[in-house]
Amino acid sequence: MEVQKFSYDNKIVKNFAYATxxxxxxxxxxxxxxxxxxxxxxFFNDYLGxxxxxxxxxxxxxxxxxxxxxxxxxxFMGIYYSLQRLLKTRMWSxxxxxxxxxxxxxxxxxxxxxxxxxxxxxxxxxxxxxxxDILIAVMWVVFGFNMFATILNRRVKHLYVAIWFYIxxxxxxxxxxxxxxxxxxxxxxxxYSWYAGVQDALVQWWYGHNAVAFFLxxxxxxxxxxxxxxxxxxxxYSYRLSIIHFWALIFLYIWAGPHHLLYTSLxxxxxxxxxxxxxxxxxxxxxxxxxxLLTLRGAWDRVRDDVTLKFMVVALTCxxxxxxEGPLLSLKxxxxxxxxxxxxxxxxxxxxxxxxxxxxxxxxxxxxxxxxKTELYxxxxxxxxxxxxTLGILxxxxxxxxxGFAQGLMWQEFNPDGTLTYQDFLETVQIIRPFYILRSLGGxxxxxxxxxxxxNLVKTARSGKLVANEEAETTVSVNINAKIKGEYWHRTxxxxxxxxMILAILVVSIGGIVQIVPxxxxxxxxxxxxxxxxxxxxxxxxxxxxxxxxxxNCHSQMIRPLRFETARYGDYSKSGEFVxxxxxxxxxxRTGPDLAxxxxxxxxxxxxFWHYQHMIRPKDxxxxxxxxxxxxxxxxxxxxxxxxxxIRAMQTLGVPYPKGYDKLALADLQKQALEIATDxxxxxxxxxxxxxxxxxxxxxxxxxxxxxxxxxxxxxxRDVSITxxxxxx
Amino acid sequence: MGIIYIMLIVSLIIALFFLGSFLWAxxxxxxxxxxxxxxxxxxxxxxxxxxxxxNGSSEV
Numbered sequence: 001m002e003v004q005k006f007s008y009d010n011k012i013v014k015n016f017a018y019a020t021x022x023x024x025x026x027x028x029x030x031x032x033x034x035x036x037x038x039x040x041x042x043f044f045n046d047y048l049g050x051x052x053x054x055x056x057x058x059x060x061x062x063x064x065x066x067x068x069x070x071x072x073x074x075x076f077m078g079i080y081y082s083l084q085r086l087l088k089t090r091m092w093s094x095x096x097x098x099x100x101x102x103x104x105x106x107x108x109x110x111x112x113x114x115x116x117x118x119x120x121x122x123x124x125x126x127x128x129x130x131x132x133d134i135l136i137a138v139m140w141v142v143f144g145f146n147m148f149a150t151i152l153n154r155r156v157k158h159l160y161v162a163i164w165f166y167i168x169x170x171x172x173x174x175x176x177x178x179x180x181x182x183x184x185x186x187x188x189x190x191x192y193s194w195y196a197g198v199q200d201a202l203v204q205w206w207y208g209h210n211a212v213a214f215f216l217x218x219x220x221x222x223x224x225x226x227x228x229x230x231x232x233x234x235x236x237y238s239y240r241l242s243i244i245h246f247w248a249l250i251f252l253y254i255w256a257g258p259h260h261l262l263y264t265s266l267x268x269x270x271x272x273x274x275x276x277x278x279x280x281x282x283x284x285x286x287x288x289x290x291x292x293l294l295t296l297r298g299a300w301d302r303v304r305d306d307v308t309l310k311f312m313v314v315a316l317t318c319x320x321x322x323x324x325e326g327p328l329l330s331l332k333x334x335x336x337x338x339x340x341x342x343x344x345x346x347x348x349x350x351x352x353x354x355x356x357x358x359x360x361x362x363x364x365x366x367x368x369x370x371x372x373k374t375e376l377y378x379x380x381x382x383x384x385x386x387x388x389x390t391l392g393i394l395x396x397x398x399x400x401x402x403x404g405f406a407q408g409l410m411w412q413e414f415n416p417d418g419t420l421t422y423q424d425f426l427e428t429v430q431i432i433r434p435f436y437i438l439r440s441l442g443g444x445x446x447x448x449x450x451x452x453x454x455x456n457l458v459k460t461a462r463s464g465k466l467v468a469n470e471e472a473e474t475t476v477s478v479n480i481n482a483k484i485k486g487e488y489w490h491r492t493x494x495x496x497x498x499x500x501m502i503l504a505i506l507v508v509s510i511g512g513i514v515q516i517v518p519x520x521x522x523x524x525x526x527x528x529x530x531x532x533x534x535x536x537x538x539x540x541x542x543x544x545x546x547x548x549x550x551x552x553n554c555h556s557q558m559i560r561p562l563r564f565e566t567a568r569y570g571d572y573s574k575s576g577e578f579v580x581x582x583x584x585x586x587x588x589x590r591t592g593p594d595l596a597x598x599x600x601x602x603x604x605x606x607x608x609f610w611h612y613q614h615m616i617r618p619k620d621x622x623x624x625x626x627x628x629x630x631x632x633x634x635x636x637x638x639x640x641x642x643x644x645x646x647i648r649a650m651q652t653l654g655v656p657y658p659k660g661y662d663k664l665a666l667a668d669l670q671k672q673a674l675e676i677a678t679d680x681x682x683x684x685x686x687x688x689x690x691x692x693x694x695x696x697x698x699x700x701x702x703x704x705x706x707x708x709x710x711x712x713x714x715x716x717x718r719d720v721s722i723t724x725x726x727x728x729x
Numbered sequence: 730m731g732i733i734y735i736m737l738i739v740s741l742i743i744a745l746f747f748l749g750s751f752l753w754a755x756x757x758x759x760x761x762x763x764x765x766x767x768x769x770x771x772x773x774x775x776x777x778x779x780x781x782x783x784n785g786s787s788e789v
Contacts, residue, residue, distance in 0.1 A: 235767035
């Protein structure tokens with residue numbers, strides 16, 4: 001027995017805490033801007049029609065900011081605080097902690113500097129370009145290394161359950177991120193996903209679902225197992241349950257991804273597998289939720305007075321609701337209604353605002369007085385924050401649930417004569433527009449609450465003084481530095497940092513090898529439909545614009561094999577149609593209609609001129625449209641400088657362009673652009689044609705971005721409508 | 730659907746890692762006591778008492 005003195009690093013916790021608040025409010029404000037655009041599209045089109053503010057570019061910024069900046073910093077804040085105390089050890093390296101902090105903030109700044117300008121990889125929740133992906137991986141490993149080294153240097157033998165959750169978070173997120181971000185850089189600002197079509201979709205949602213599981217859930221459950229007992233000052237309801245909860249949860253979560261792709265071109269067996277695991281997930285999820293809530297048994301009176309506990313109780317309740325709803329939504333018959341609608345949006349915001357948001361607020365209110373050794377500046381203000389935030393969640397979620405459910409049912413509605421009741425997609429949009437206004441109000445309330453918290457916490461910090469290095473002491477029963485005869489081999493390595501490092505590098509390099517293997521094995525380009533051909537150079541550029549403008553945020557390219565879908569959009573989508581799609585653009589939300597057959601289905605196909613007008617002033621062509629006006633597309637010249645590199649990249653990925661085509665691509669591009677531009681100009685109304693020099697107009701127009709985008713839209717679905725589809729299963 | 734094989738391999742590697750950690754945890758005696766750990770985290774060790782009182786929960 002020996003008493004050891006040491007200190008905890010509180011400065012890093014404070015830094016992450018401030019970053020959490022600042023980025024949190026920023027991310028939420030960006031979300032509000034996005035929400036307001038759907039509620040008041042006319043206002044935005046008339047007065048705020050900037051390209052960098054348009055919905056398709058802002059929405060990825062919002063999702064990335066709240067997930068990786070707000071919750072990400074929240075995770076680091078909570079882990080850096082609790083890990084040290086659970087292990088009775090200072091973080092292994094203050095330098096690594098600092099690198100982790102500043103590196104993560106730099107990544108966020110990079111995101112802010114790229115996403116609004118259309119620099120995106122076009123995969124939902126993983127939009128950041130390739131070099132930022134590498135930075136993320138490096139920073140994540142820095143964090144993991146620091147955490148594992150701290151664990152190995154611990155002064156207590158036992159690892160509290162929270163730490164297990166942290167380990168699972170680190171390991172799984174690292175692997176998911178690396179595999180999903182596998183892309184081929186074309187230039188500094190452009191890369192193509194290594195996988196195509198169905199394969200890309202599967203990897204993306206394997207990642208996407210587990211980003212929810214291992215970034216928004218497991219770390220927060222770990223934090224819950226530390227902060228709820230601490231705040232309530234009583235042990236967790238059942239430690240045994242927490243262990244079962246942990247192992248069951250991580251075992252089930254990783255297989256549930258395909259439930260995001262129900263009724264798509266993904267093979268049925270994979271869909272069913274995803275559903276089965278999703279349904280099973282309710283058991284461990286509710287085990288954890290109940291374990292958290294029951295920790296407060298006999299202490300519910302404290303919830304009345306303690307604002308931290310209030311936030312945490314609502315967070316756990318939201319977690320319970322959202323994990324009940326999740327399995328429900330992954331049932332095929334429910335998913336038919338909910339998929340592509342605002343129901344999903346409501347669902348994730350119960351999780352995001354309720355579970356992650358409220359829990360983060362609870363942690364912050366608990367941490368600040370402790371970090372600064374003082375009392376909370378105003379309990380009253382904190383209570384007001386609690387109520388305004390709770391109200392905000394309800395005001396956000398309930399209208400969105402209603403909107404999603406209503407629209408989902410409207411899409412399915414048939415008249416007795418077999419025609420669609422709401423043939424015009426826009427009709428279903430008009431009905432739910434009031435709910436977009438209500439939802440914005442809910443979001444606004446939530447932000448107001450967060451700002452109140454910021455003020456309260458800054459005041460709290462000012463009234464105290466940061467204890468940067470908190471002294472602590474503990475008794476250590478065994479001298480962990482002494483060599484013990486016959487000890488377990490790993491123990492010996494743990495004390496030898498260099499040997500440990502070499503082993504770690506070895507293990508990591510296995511990861512590297514595993515990374516290379518996919519590129520050699522995956523043949524994503526096997527054409528299963530003979531008529532499906534690679535995109536022309538102009539269409540490829542148009543597709544890149546489609547990705548750049550974030551069209552996938554509001555438009556799907558996936559017609560499900562359901563009568564009401566095929567009646568509206570045309571023949572259902574086949575997996576063979578997407579073999580050249582790097583990345584896939586199936587989308588997950590239909591704020592606007594599906595585009596999979598936009599150019600191929602004769603019933604919905606529009607002229608080039610229609611698209612031209614629609615892109616510049618959507619309202620003029622489609623009455624009541626809430627689409628942003630893409631005025632800049634007719635002003636910006638299409639950047640064709642790297643078309644040869646793009647073609648070569650596609651060839652590397654297995655797209656069968658003829659050898660040497662990269663040299664011919666530009667000429668083909670210009671030829672096709674001229675055709676479309678000529679068609680558009682000649683279709684203008686006679687009175688306009690009279691006033692302009694037609695040749696000059698065509699000359700000007702053919703170089704514009706809008707031409708490429710129209711070329712791409714006109715290509716969608718055309719390959720399969722020409723000939724009959726062969727069996728592709 | 731070649732990607733399925735890769736995802737299976739990767740998922741199984743993760744699963745094996747967790748299986749290994751699970752076995753380690755049991756062998757290491759991590760789960761021998763399923764009550765004390767829940768109480769132990771409540772003790773504060775930050776207020777240093779000059780006498781060698783063990784992890785006194787003096788403040789909470």
